[in-house]
Amino acid sequence: MKTFNELNIEANVLDALAKMGFETTTPIQAQAIPTALEGKDLIGQAQTGTGKTTAFGVPMIQKIDPENKDVQGIVIAPTRELAIQVGEELNRIGHNKGVKTVPIYGGQDITRQIKALKRRPQLITATPGRLLDHIRRRTIKLQNIETVVLDEADEMLNMGFIEDIEAILAEMPQKHQTLLFSATMPKRIQLLAEKFMNQPEIVRVKSKQLTVDHIDQYYYDVKENQKFDVLCRSLDIESPDLAIIFGRTKKRVDEVVEGLLKRGYSAEGIHGDIPQVKREKVIKRFKDQATDILVATDVAARGLDISGVTHVYNFDLPQDPESYVHRIGRTGRAGKKGSAYTFVTPREMDHLKTIEKLTKRQIEKQSFPTYKDVMEGLQEGAIEELKQTVWAHEGDNYREAAKRLLSEEDAVDVVASAIKLLAKEPSQTPVNLTSVEPLRVKRVKGGGQQNNRGGRGGNQNRRGGGGGGRRRRNNQKQDGGNRRNNRNKNQ
DNA sequence: AAAAAAC
Numbered sequence: 001m002k003t004f005n006e007l008n009i010e011a012n013v014l015d016a017l018a019k020m021g022f023e024t025t026t027p028i029q030a031q032a033i034p035t036a037l038e039g040k041d042l043i044g045q046a047q048t049g050t051g052k053t054t055a056f057g058v059p060m061i062q063k064i065d066p067e068n069k070d071v072q073g074i075v076i077a078p079t080r081e082l083a084i085q086v087g088e089e090l091n092r093i094g095h096n097k098g099v100k101t102v103p104i105y106g107g108q109d110i111t112r113q114i115k116a117l118k119r120r121p122q123l124i125t126a127t128p129g130r131l132l133d134h135i136r137r138r139t140i141k142l143q144n145i146e147t148v149v150l151d152e153a154d155e156m157l158n159m160g161f162i163e164d165i166e167a168i169l170a171e172m173p174q175k176h177q178t179l180l181f182s183a184t185m186p187k188r189i190q191l192l193a194e195k196f197m198n199q200p201e202i203v204r205v206k207s208k209q210l211t212v213d214h215i216d217q218y219y220y221d222v223k224e225n226q227k228f229d230v231l232c233r234s235l236d237i238e239s240p241d242l243a244i245i246f247g248r249t250k251k252r253v254d255e256v257v258e259g260l261l262k263r264g265y266s267a268e269g270i271h272g273d274i275p276q277v278k279r280e281k282v283i284k285r286f287k288d289q290a291t292d293i294l295v296a297t298d299v300a301a302r303g304l305d306i307s308g309v310t311h312v313y314n315f316d317l318p319q320d321p322e323s324y325v326h327r328i329g330r331t332g333r334a335g336k337k338g339s340a341y342t343f344v345t346p347r348e349m350d351h352l353k354t355i356e357k358l359t360k361r362q363i364e365k366q367s368f369p370t371y372k373d374v375m376e377g378l379q380e381g382a383i384e385e386l387k388q389t390v391w392a393h394e395g396d397n398y399r400e401a402a403k404r405l406l407s408e409e410d411a412v413d414v415v416a417s418a419i420k421l422l423a424k425e426p427s428q429t430p431v432n433l434t435s436v437e438p439l440r441v442k443r444v445k446g447g448g449q450q451n452n453r454g455g456r457g458g459n460q461n462r463r464g465g466g467g468g469g470r471r472r473r474n475n476q477k478q479d480g481g482n483r484r485n486n487r488n489k490n491q
Numbered sequence: 492a493a494a495a496a497a498c
Contacts, residue, residue: 079495106497129497159495249493272495298494319493 002030008037010062012096017054020092026051031203033058036179041200043193044181047325050205052151053089056179060123060147061094063177069120070144076165078155080105080127080276081283082303086151087125099123104140106130107276114139128156128164135171145176153182153189155302158320162188169196184322215312215332217359218366219342219352227315227343228259228431233369234341235265235293236426237377240311242286245295246327248316251435256315257295259431267293270300301326305333314342321355341366374426382422386415 002025004017017023025033028046035042036059046052060073075090077083087103094101101123102116110133117139124131124140134140148169150156156165169178178197182189193200222230235243247253250271260267268282268291285291287306294300295315301323309331318324324342331338342363344352356363393399405414 110498127496131497133497155495161496164496301494323494 001025004029004058007033007058009033009058010097013058013062013093016093016096017058022054026055028052028203028205029055029058031205032056032179035201035203036060036177037062039063039177041177041197042179043185043197043200043202044179044205045183045185045202046181046205047183047329052181053086054093056149056151056181057086057090057093060149060179061090061097061099063146064094064097064099064122066098066122068122068144071122071124071140071142072144073123073147073149074131074145075123075125075149075151076128076131076156076168077125077151078127078159078161078302079299080107081279081300082151083125083127084280085303085305087123090123090125094123101125104130104134105276107279110134128161128168132164132168135168142171143173145172145174147177147179148172150178150180150182152302153180153192154184154186157186157188162192166192166196183326214335215328215338215340217328217340217342217361217363219344219363220366220368221349222343222345222368224345224436225433228256228433230343230369231256231313231315232260232263232265232426233371233374234313236374237369238311238339239377239381240292240339242289242306242309243293243311243313244300244306244309244327244330245293245313245315246301246318247295247297248319249435250297252316252433253295253297255433255435259433260293260295262429262431263427265293266291267295269295271297272299298323298327300330304330306330307333307336309333310338312338312340314340317342317344317348317351317355321351321358324355325359375423378423378426379419382419385422386418 003023004014004025007025007030009017028044028050032042032044032055036056044052044055046055056075060075064072075083075086077086083105084103087101090099090101093099100119100121102113102119102121102125104113104117104124104126106127106129108130110130113130113134117134126134131140135142150165153165156162178200180189180193180197180200220230220234231245245256245267247256250273253269253271257267257269268285270279270282274282282291282294283304283306286294289308298318301318303326312328312331314324314327318327328338328340331340342352352363393402
């Protein structure tokens with residue numbers, strides 16, 4: 001494993017990386033940084049969560065002349081949140097060098113962006129449409145662009161941005177370096193590379209490194225109308241620190257949020273019809289752990305890097321098997337462990353098999369969570385919470401109160417009552433979801449998938465038995481109605 | 492058919 005020190009990175013960038021806690025490189029970084037530093041065009045076939053942003057950010061920033069106040073680099077990303085996030089990371093990497101990055105995306109007041117651009121950032125991270133808008137308004141000038149990065153190129157293709165991308169690339173007046181990152185390399189992206197790139201070097205992260213080894217994957221075999229109750233039970237048993245729940249449609253997301261709120265969970269939703277300002281607030285609250293549960297469409301499936309996400313739920317199977325990998329990649333980040341639970345209705349079982357083939361991992365069937373499981377889980381959690389507070393009361397006057405109580409009541413009864421008080425019965429408020437969208441799967445001819453993953457097929461069945469209930473509960477509910485709204489952060 | 496994205 002290589003460290004950043006070995007890669008000819010200039011001191012102040014290296015220093016910034018160290019401050020960010022980055023020492024050893026990921027495979028894509030080790031391969032892409034030296035190539036990009038040589039000034040070569042590069043195609044990086046790598047997925048989200050592999051350290052891509054640093055892989056292109058370091059060479060991009062190293063190349064910048066901080067005395068020059070023109071825009072010297074542009075990153076194009078498929079979603080607004082991603083543009084924001086990449087911008088934040090570039091700002092950190094470029095901080096010591098005095099390199100400024102401004103995110104440019106739709107849904108935000110354009111005069112505000114023009115003001116930010118007047119402060120002369122050297123880097124811009126953008127979504128395609130708004131970037132094009134600025135280019136045509138001449139509020140972003142391209143004459144000194146040195147580097148262009150296309151992030152998640154295949155996703156931009158899927159979302160129909162390819163014409164915008166081509167229009168942007170065609171506007172570039174002079175020679176520049178182009179770095180293209182894509183999880184898959186469909187024909188259309190290859191053509192784009194041929195047209196706009198100059199003898200690109202191809203860097204591939206091996207298939208095995210693409211898979212998500214530290215994420216435990218499970219599925220629940222459910223009927224459509226059981227999903228919501230199973231979700232709540234699973235949340236009660238698992239007690240995630242932070243969870244993301246993916247739904248298939250915007251309406252679906254709204255309904256799940258509403259249902260969760262009705263039952264006392266702390267949840268917020270995000271999708272493309274939510275006003276941009278609210279979207280950013282929702283993400284911020286979730287990052288700050290002020291909200292425990294984020295319910296989302298695939299707008300949040302790619303690239304979002306939120307630390308502390310312990311659980312991902314696929315409330316609905318994703319249409320596109322690729323999307324499954326991206327969704328579950330929101331957990332288990334930075335080497336931490338994560339769990340992914342997928343709800344599968346009987347007619348969707350074939351689709352699940354397709355996903356298993358793609359990820360080369362078996363997704364383990366999880367037994368239906370019973371009410372008894374939930375109560376056991378809640379009780380265990382309550383016991384855990386009690387245990388954590390036991391020593392805290394040493395020597396204070398609560399001990400005296402406890403002695404008085406124990407002189408009157410049976411000790412076991414007292415503790416049992418305490419557990420019962422803490423292990424609040426889950427809300428049974430009826431919730432009825434109406435937005436059942438049947439899954440439509442593209443028919444694929446003769447197995448000719450367009451995903452050239454370069455690996456063998458077949459499952460690598462890595463975990464045999466141990467199908468039973470595993471439970472880890474850390475945080476516990478507080479009192480009454482807003483039990484999930486207050487979090488017990490201190491151990 | 493849905494999702495995302497420029498006004």
